Amino acid sequence: VRFVVDSMHGSLARWLRILGHDVAYLRDLDDRSILARVGAGSVLLTSDVQLFRRAIARGLSAHLVKGKSPSERLSRLAAALTIDLEVDLKRSRCPECGDVLRSIEKSAAGSRVPRMTYARYDDFWECTGCRKVYWQGAHWKRIRQTLAKARSQVKSIATRPVRL
Numbered sequence: 001v002r003f004v005v006d007s008m009h010g011s012l013a014r015w016l017r018i019l020g021h022d023v024a025y026l027r028d029l030d031d032r033s034i035l036a037r038v039g040a041g042s043v044l045l046t047s048d049v050q051l052f053r054r055a056i057a058r059g060l061s062a063h064l065v066k067g068k069s070p071s072e073r074l075s076r077l078a079a080a081l082t083i084d085l086e087v088d089l090k091r092s093r094c095p096e097c098g099d100v101l102r103s104i105e106k107s108a109a110g111s112r113v114p115r116m117t118y119a120r121y122d123d124f125w126e127c128t129g130c131r132k133v134y135w136q137g138a139h140w141k142r143i144r145q146t147l148a149k150a151r152s153q154v155k156s157i158a159t160r161p162v163r164l
């Protein structure tokens with residue numbers, strides 16, 4: 001697992017999965033159980049300062065999530081941890097469960113998507129875990145816009161003078 005995300009950040013967990021990262025999204029767990037899930041090579045994402053400090057005190061990797069909008073949270077995360085904010089559908093994971101997606105034949109999606117969707121799109125993916133079917137529908141425009149905005153914000157963070 002690359003990222004361990006606490007219950008506050010379901011949206012961030014979904015974004016990171018779309019970007020292809022292995023994310024454990026933990027709901028209804030106490031701090032001790034959350035910290036136990038942060039293994040070597042994984043990073044805890046939280047905006048709980050106490051939890052963040054406990055993680056750092058234990059020598060774990062952690063990032064304090066800040067920002068008002070999804071793009072701002074993403075850009076701060078990307079700047080701090082050098083994350084690529086481009087979507088590659090070959091790497092994307094299921095935003096719902098985090099499992100790997102695989103491309104499927106259009107005919108295999110036929111009975112599982114709305115008829116209008118089937119008529120309009122040719123490329124479909126299936127989650128190897130929960131079996132949910134995905135396609136690049138109208139909402140992809142918004143996904144790309146949010147990522148483009150986040151990328152431009154990363155640039156402004158990177159060029160901001162460091163305060164000592």
Ligand SMILES: [Zn+2]
Pocket residue numbers: 094095096097098099127128129130131132
């Ligand atoms: Zn899934």
